[in-house]
Amino acid sequence: MIRVDNLGKIFKDKKRGEVLALQxxxxxxxxxxxFALLGPNGAGKTTTLxxxxxxxxxxxxxxxxxxxxxxxxxxxxxxLIGVVSYETGVYERMTPVEIGYYFGRLNDxxxxxxxxxxxxxxxxxxxxxxxxxxxxxxxxGMKQKTVIMRALVTxxxxxxxxxxxSGLDLLTAKNVMDYIRLLRENGKTIxxxxxxxxxxxxxxxxIGIIHKGDLVExxxxxxLRQKTGKRDLxxxxxxxxxxxxxxxLATEAPRxxxx
Amino acid sequence: MQSKTILVFSRxxxxxxxxxxxxxxxxxxxxxxxPFLMGFIGNIDRMLGSDDTPVDVLVFVExxxxxxxxxxxxxxxxxxxxxxxxxxxxxxxxxTKDENIFKIHGDGTDPRxxxxxxxxxxxxxxxxxxxxxxxxxxxxxxxxxxxxxxVEFVDMADEGKESALVLGLLVPYLVIILLxxxxxxxxxxxxxxxxxxxLASLLVSSAPRRAIVLGKSFAIMTFSILSSVLxxxxxxxxxxxGFSIDSSxxxxxxxxxxxxxxxxxxxxxxxxxxxxxxxxxLGTYARNSREAGIYTSPLIYITIILAVFSxxxxxxxxxxxxxxxxxxxxxxxxxxLNSLSWLNLLLPVASNLLLFSLLLWGSVKLYNxxxxxxxx
Numbered sequence: 001m002i003r004v005d006n007l008g009k010i011f012k013d014k015k016r017g018e019v020l021a022l023q024x025x026x027x028x029x030x031x032x033x034x035f036a037l038l039g040p041n042g043a044g045k046t047t048t049l050x051x052x053x054x055x056x057x058x059x060x061x062x063x064x065x066x067x068x069x070x071x072x073x074x075x076x077x078x079x080l081i082g083v084v085s086y087e088t089g090v091y092e093r094m095t096p097v098e099i100g101y102y103f104g105r106l107n108d109x110x111x112x113x114x115x116x117x118x119x120x121x122x123x124x125x126x127x128x129x130x131x132x133x134x135x136x137x138x139x140x141g142m143k144q145k146t147v148i149m150r151a152l153v154t155x156x157x158x159x160x161x162x163x164x165x166s167g168l169d170l171l172t173a174k175n176v177m178d179y180i181r182l183l184r185e186n187g188k189t190i191x192x193x194x195x196x197x198x199x200x201x202x203x204x205x206x207i208g209i210i211h212k213g214d215l216v217e218x219x220x221x222x223x224l225r226q227k228t229g230k231r232d233l234x235x236x237x238x239x240x241x242x243x244x245x246x247x248x249l250a251t252e253a254p255r256x257x258x259x
Numbered sequence: 260m261q262s263k264t265i266l267v268f269s270r271x272x273x274x275x276x277x278x279x280x281x282x283x284x285x286x287x288x289x290x291x292x293x294p295f296l297m298g299f300i301g302n303i304d305r306m307l308g309s310d311d312t313p314v315d316v317l318v319f320v321e322x323x324x325x326x327x328x329x330x331x332x333x334x335x336x337x338x339x340x341x342x343x344x345x346x347x348x349x350x351x352x353x354x355t356k357d358e359n360i361f362k363i364h365g366d367g368t369d370p371r372x373x374x375x376x377x378x379x380x381x382x383x384x385x386x387x388x389x390x391x392x393x394x395x396x397x398x399x400x401x402x403x404x405x406x407x408x409x410v411e412f413v414d415m416a417d418e419g420k421e422s423a424l425v426l427g428l429l430v431p432y433l434v435i436i437l438l439x440x441x442x443x444x445x446x447x448x449x450x451x452x453x454x455x456x457x458l459a460s461l462l463v464s465s466a467p468r469r470a471i472v473l474g475k476s477f478a479i480m481t482f483s484i485l486s487s488v489l490x491x492x493x494x495x496x497x498x499x500x501g502f503s504i505d506s507s508x509x510x511x512x513x514x515x516x517x518x519x520x521x522x523x524x525x526x527x528x529x530x531x532x533x534x535x536x537x538x539x540x541l542g543t544y545a546r547n548s549r550e551a552g553i554y555t556s557p558l559i560y561i562t563i564i565l566a567v568f569s570x571x572x573x574x575x576x577x578x579x580x581x582x583x584x585x586x587x588x589x590x591x592x593x594x595x596l597n598s599l600s601w602l603n604l605l606l607p608v609a610s611n612l613l614l615f616s617l618l619l620w621g622s623v624k625l626y627n628x629x630x631x632x633x634x635x
Contacts (some may be wrong), residue, residue: 012630053463056629073466083463087454093277094270105266105465134277150460 001158001189002029002052006061009213010045021047024061025215027208029191034184036204037193038237042132044213045193046085049162052191053083065158079107079187081158082151090146097134099146100153107154114153121149125179134219141172148179157185161192165199177203201233202256211241265464267474268481271448275482281444289490303360315351320361325354328382335375352379430491431569431591435530435584437490439562442483442534443555448475449542450551458632468626472539472619480535484527515595522604523596529611530587534558536618543625546634580606583614 022044029035037045050056052063054074062069068076091099097118104114122128125145130138135146144164151159161180165173167258180203184190194200200207201221208218217224219239221233230236275281315335329337336615338347354367354488363379365372392550395404450456461471515523537558545551562584568575580586586607593599625631 050633053459055459055462056633078463079464081463083459085456085459087456088460091270091274091457092455093274102266102270103460103464106263106461106466109464147460 001031001033001066002027002035002191002197003064004028004048004052004061005063007048007051007058008060009044009051009056010059020213022051022058023208025213026061026219027215029103029189029206031169031189032184032187033205034180034190034192034203036200036207037191037210037211038195038197038200038207039193040195040241041130042212043195043197043210045210046162047213048210049083049085049160049191049193050212053081053160054078063232080156081160082154082156083160083162084147084164085162086149086164087162090135090138090143090150093134095134096122096131096146096149099150104153109154113155117153117155118149121152124182125149140168141175144168148176152183156188158189158191161190161191163188165194165196165197173199197233198239207233208241209237216240261470263470264474264477267466268477271475271478272481275445275448275478285441285486285489286358290493294493307318310565312348312371314371315347316375316379317347317353320356322356324386325361328386329354329379331382332375332378336521343410352376354379361570367516369439385412406472422519422627428459428570428592429570430595431588432566433589434487434491434527434591435566435569436559436562437487438527438531439534439559439584441486441490442479442531442538442561444486445479445535446538446542446551446555447537447548448478448482450545452549453543453632462626462632469619472622476532476619476622479538480528480531483535484531487527516597519594519597523591525604525608526587526590526594529608529615531585532615533583533611533618535620536615540618540622540625543622544631569590577603577606581610583607583610586610587599632634 004025004027007022007025008017009020011019011021013019025044025048027035037048039045047056051058052065052070054070054077057071062071064070065077065080068075068080085086090100094102100118100121101111101114104117105111109117118131122131125148127142127145127149130142135143138146148164159180164176164180168176177199180190180192204221206218206220207224208215209224210216217227219227221236224233224236225231228239229231230239290354313336313337315336316329317338317340318329319340326337326339329335350366350369352363352372352375355362355364361383363376365376391405392402395402447454452461462468538555541554541558542551545554565582565585566588568585569592575589580589580603588602590599590604590607593603
């Protein structure tokens with residue numbers, strides 16, 4: 001469902017010059033699978049997801065949603081995806097129902113179908129009590145539900161979550177995790193990024209560990225265990241990232257810095 | 260794309276009308292503050308009641324004829340040198356005579372004295388004229404011996420044309436400044452998505468960038484036109500209720516022909532398109548409202564400088580009509596004076612539309628530029 005081939009991205013920054021954000025990142029996500037991109041802050045997770053969301057262009061390589069290239073067939077890709085980001089806001093002077101209809105219509109979905117989708121989503125995310133209230137007074141949990149609703153209203157096949165629990169309290173974060181699991185049960189393909197190890201461990205069918213713009217490992221938890229000889233994801237993560245750091249220090253060519 | 264433009268436009272308008280601070284601000288400024296200020300400034304003298312207060316005149320001339328001519332003037336209290344102990348009220352005149360020159364002493368900056376001074380001079384002039392006529396008659400000379408002819412200007416302008424002149428000079432200046440100022444108030448439409456982190460969701464939708472930019476630009480334009488119309492309506496209403504910008508404008512005839520209304524509409528819509536596209540462009544580039552404010556502030560100063568030409572009574576060459584804003588105020592002025600040629604209307608409209616298209620294209624470009632969309 002998702003194919004990422006040798007993706008590279010260099011940002012041009014006035015102060016820092018050219019910054020290498022991604023280099024030769026490749027992975028696959030099968031239909032109905034949850035794939036977690038795990039990495040520390042600044043590893044390149046958001047850049048990867050923004051490229052897949054057609055928000056930014058890669059410097060090299062390409063990525064495909066279904067058979068559509070994120071560079072050549074943006075319109076087709078956009079029809080297939082729903083995006084949720086930790087930094088996404090909601091329209092403050094609108095209600096969840098209005099936001100749902102607005103984004104549904106922008107994506108060429110007829111009102112009857114939007115209504116049907118919204119009924120299901122409101123039930124799924126337990127939003128019924130506040131669907132007709134303006135979002136300006138919402139708690140962060142209610143806002144996050146509204147953001148997820150907005151991504152789901154088009155009934156996309158692929159959902160991209162960029163650190164969906166960032167900034168949320170434990171209970172709301174757990175609810176969001178439960179919704180992602182529910183969505184997988186509903187046949188969605190899910191790609192999500194996180195720096196929280198337990199989220200990846202509990203949810204993901206496969207995990208990609210990304211560090212300084214490089215996808216250093218990817219596979220199921222079982223495969224990662226076999227490769228590293230470690231049991232726990234935390235140990236696996238630090239052994240992979242630590243080995244990568246050692247390698248970078250030895251070659252004195254730090255990544256994610258000036259090139 | 261058209262339906263997406265309408266969708267974006269409708270949402271922006273709906274959200275703008277829900278912004279209580281914005282709406283209350285516009286209503287307060289349009290229907291209360293501005294008309295009140297204009298009325299207050301225009302009527303400050305009348306409100307202070309200074310016109311009705313009598314002016315004292317102290318006469319040091321021993322000539323009954325001087326007293327007699329001064330008595331013809333209303334709202335004047337006359338005192339002779341014998342009345343020096345009298346309690347004179349400021350401001351006052353003193354009249355003396357040096358040889359054959361009557362000297363009127365007083366504060367020339369006082370508006371009440373200026374009005375009375377004019378009347379005193381008139382009385383002295385007509386007395387002088389009578390004396391000259393008497394002396395000519397005594398010498399057996401004809402009445403026109405000292406003044407063989409006179410020059411007189413006969414103003415053929417009717418009341419409507421005079422009103423149109425006042426409107427033509429003043430209204431375009433106000434309208435254009437209000438349009439720009441109100442467009443700037445709507446900059447949140449352009450910068451809000453980025454400021455509130457809702458932009459990414461919009462960009463990931465199937466709405467083309469051009470539809471987003473167009474929908475938002477039209478929303479800014481609609482807001483700016485509506486709020487400006489509201490403001491002018493407020494001023495007109497208050498003028499009709501007794502407040503006026505100036506006492507000379509109180510009898511303005513506000514009626515316009517259908518042709519003039521169409522000209523004004525075309526002009527206002529075209530300049531609104533241009534201004535809203537500037538706001539859209541600057542708002543798209545800015546990271547937040549504060550930064551957008553810095554970018555848009557020169558716009559209002561440039562507008563004030565260009566709009567001030569509408570007050571000028573000079574005629575401008577056709578080329579000048581190509582300069583946006585300046586061309587629009589001049590065309591608006593010509594509309595009020597009923598002297599607008601289609602060429603002078605088409606030139607600013609064409610220039611507005613060209614710049615609107617360029618700026619719109621620029622905004623769409625910015626909407627595709629990663630360094631602008633994800634600037635931190």
